[in-house]
Amino acid sequence: MTNHISKSDRIIDAAVKVIANHGYHGAKVTAIAKEAGVADGTIYLYFKNKEHLLIELFQAKMGLFIDYSKQQIGNETTAGDQLYQLIESHLKQLSADYDLAVVTQIELRQSNLVLRQKIGEVLKPYLNLIDSVVKHGIETGEFDKDLDYRLARQMIFGTIDEVVTSWMASGFKYDLMSTLPSVHHMLKKGLT
Amino acid sequence: MTNHISKSDRIIDAAVKVIANHGYHGAKVTAIAKEAGVADGTIYLYFKNKEHLLIELFQAKMGLFIDYSKQQIGNETTAGDQLYQLIESHLKQLSADYDLAVVTQIELRQSNLVLRQKIGEVLKPYLNLIDSVVKHGIETGEFDKDLDYRLARQMIFGTIDEVVTSWMASGFKYDLMSTLPSVHHMLKKGLT
Numbered sequence: 280m281t282n283h284i285s286k287s288d289r290i291i292d293a294a295v296k297v298i299a300n301h302g303y304h305g306a307k308v309t310a311i312a313k314e315a316g317v318a319d320g321t322i323y324l325y326f327k328n329k330e331h332l333l334i335e336l337f338q339a340k341m342g343l344f345i346d347y348s349k350q351q352i353g354n355e356t357t358a359g360d361q362l363y364q365l366i367e368s369h370l371k372q373l374s375a376d377y378d379l380a381v382v383t384q385i386e387l388r389q390s391n392l393v394l395r396q397k398i399g400e401v402l403k404p405y406l407n408l409i410d411s412v413v414k415h416g417i418e419t420g421e422f423d424k425d426l427d428y429r430l431a432r433q434m435i436f437g438t439i440d441e442v443v444t445s446w447m448a449s450g451f452k453y454d455l456m457s458t459l460p461s462v463h464h465m466l467k468k469g470l471t
Numbered sequence: 472m473t474n475h476i477s478k479s480d481r482i483i484d485a486a487v488k489v490i491a492n493h494g495y496h497g498a499k500v501t502a503i504a505k506e507a508g509v510a511d512g513t514i515y516l517y518f519k520n521k522e523h524l525l526i527e528l529f530q531a532k533m534g535l536f537i538d539y540s541k542q543q544i545g546n547e548t549t550a551g552d553q554l555y556q557l558i559e560s561h562l563k564q565l566s567a568d569y570d571l572a573v574v575t576q577i578e579l580r581q582s583n584l585v586l587r588q589k590i591g592e593v594l595k596p597y598l599n600l601i602d603s604v605v606k607h608g609i610e611t612g613e614f615d616k617d618l619d620y621r622l623a624r625q626m627i628f629g630t631i632d633e634v635v636t637s638w639m640a641s642g643f644k645y646d647l648m649s650t651l652p653s654v655h656h657m658l659k660k661g662l663t
């Protein structure tokens with residue numbers, strides 16, 4: 280029998296777990312290798328160094344997330360419903376995996392400028408996806424025609440992001456998905 | 472002539488500058504002392520260690536900010552106008568001082584749990600101030616009576632915070648204050 284999860288995916292999932300629990304700076308490649316069930320050297324065959332692993336991990340997860348969100352959004356015609364799908368995808372992805380939430384809300388916010396710029400580049404397609412929903416709403420007249428799409432995007436992303444951070448800061452005490460109707464309601468009204 | 476700025480304030484302002492330019496982890500107490508024009512040992516008379524200095528710095532600046540914001544908000548009667556003052560105070564404080572913006576948007580977001588909890592405690596009075604504006608609007612009927620004040624606060628803070636981060640990420644390329652009318656307009660509509 281072959282193993283259907285590729286080695287690099289196994290390393291990525293192990294890295295999410297180890298980074299969430301020990302912090303990016305505290306995460307040891309040895310611990311990631313152990314968690315993934317591979318030899319230390321194997322990690323370096325796939326990822327040059329820990330920085331590279333962090334970026335690749337974010338890129339891989341973000342790629343899957345964008346594909347999923349685009350599909351969900353594509354099922355809807357109104358910008359209001361597309362916004363709902365966008366918020367739902369974001370909340371769903373992170374409420375399903377606490378380790379992923381810790382990595383996105385804490386460990387991917389690095390002080391190092393070069394790392395921050397690389398993370399920003401990976402985030403960009405998601406921000407562009409938000410822009411496309413906003414622009415669709417402006418074109419159809421559903422949203423305010425005088426909206427600045429950049430500020431609208433910053434409100435949408437900033438709100439969802441803070442809702443996730445607060446949930447994480449509470450120790451995942453309540454159901455993140457239960458915030459979806461209110462968050463959608465407030466944001467939609469803000470744009471209309 | 473006496474120096475009207477206290478030594479601890481001089482150290483705090485020096486720390487903001489050095490931390491903004493070298494990062495919290497890269498900031499050396501020696502460099503902060505040099506910037507403040509005091510001996511290295513003097514810093515330790517006021518601040519136990521660098522962690523303590525970071526928290527005290529945030530506490531001191533936050534205290535002044537809250538006093539100022541409360542005064543501005545107190546001049547207004549409607550929740551919509553109070554919201555305007557709140558957003559204006561936040562944007563004004565950070566657009567006036569790029570170093571402060573770098574410290575609040577990057578360096579105060581630490582991975583270390585204990586530090587993060589202490590920073591959260593200092594932030595709390597500000598979040599409570601936002602809550603008071605939201606609750607006022609709900610009571611007067613200006614804002615939606617079914618609002619969850621926590622989610623409303625998360626939208627307000629999350630939006631302003633992301634607007635500031637994006638401005639910083641652009642390299643302070645545009646005028647942050649110019650975003651005030653649109654940000655206020657969107658948030659007010661979202662709450663109404």
Ligand SMILES: CCCCCCCCCCCCCCCCCC(=O)SCCNC(=O)CCNC(=O)[C@H](O)C(C)(C)COP(=O)(O)OP(=O)(O)OC[C@H]1O[C@@H](n2cnc3c(N)ncnc32)[C@H](O)[C@@H]1OP(=O)(O)O
Pocket residue numbers: 295336337340341344368369372373379382383384387388398399400402403406429430440633636637640641644645646650
């Ligand atoms: C384990 C991973 C799992 C992932 C799975 C997925 C899970 C769900 C999703 C989770 C997402 C959360 C991930 C968190 C990642 C951490 C990263 C953060 O810290 S996020 C939290 C922190 N947030 C961030 O880090 C986001 C920071 N944002 C950015 O860094 C940038 O937006 C950018 C680099 C992404 C794009 O930038 P750019 O290409 O510049 O495109 P713009 O359109 O913005 O701007 C176009 C032009 O307009 C100018 N302009 C803009 N606004 C205004 C204005 N109001 N007035 C006047 N002008 C304005 C601007 O200067 C530019 O001018 P120019 O240059 O053309 O002359």
Ligand SMILES: CCCCCCCCCCCCCCCCCC(=O)SCCNC(=O)CCNC(=O)[C@H](O)C(C)(C)COP(=O)(O)OP(=O)(O)OC[C@H]1O[C@@H](n2cnc3c(N)ncnc32)[C@H](O)[C@@H]1OP(=O)(O)O
Pocket residue numbers: 441444445448449452453454458487528529532533536560561564565571574575576579580590591592594595598619621622632
């Ligand atoms: C150099 C410095 C210069 C400063 C000058 C000032 C300049 C301008 C201002 C700049 C500000 C920016 C500063 C940035 C600082 C960095 C810090 C960040 O990372 S900020 C960016 C990242 N953001 C942060 O770090 C903020 C993270 N937030 C927090 O950490 C918390 O909100 C808290 C600890 C502050 C208060 O928490 P808590 O005392 O718990 O009060 P709650 O009311 O929230 O909750 C009450 C209860 O309700 C539960 N609940 C809540 N929501 C929901 C819900 N939707 N469904 C159901 N339940 C919900 C909750 O679990 C709790 O339950 P229980 O415990 O009573 O059973």
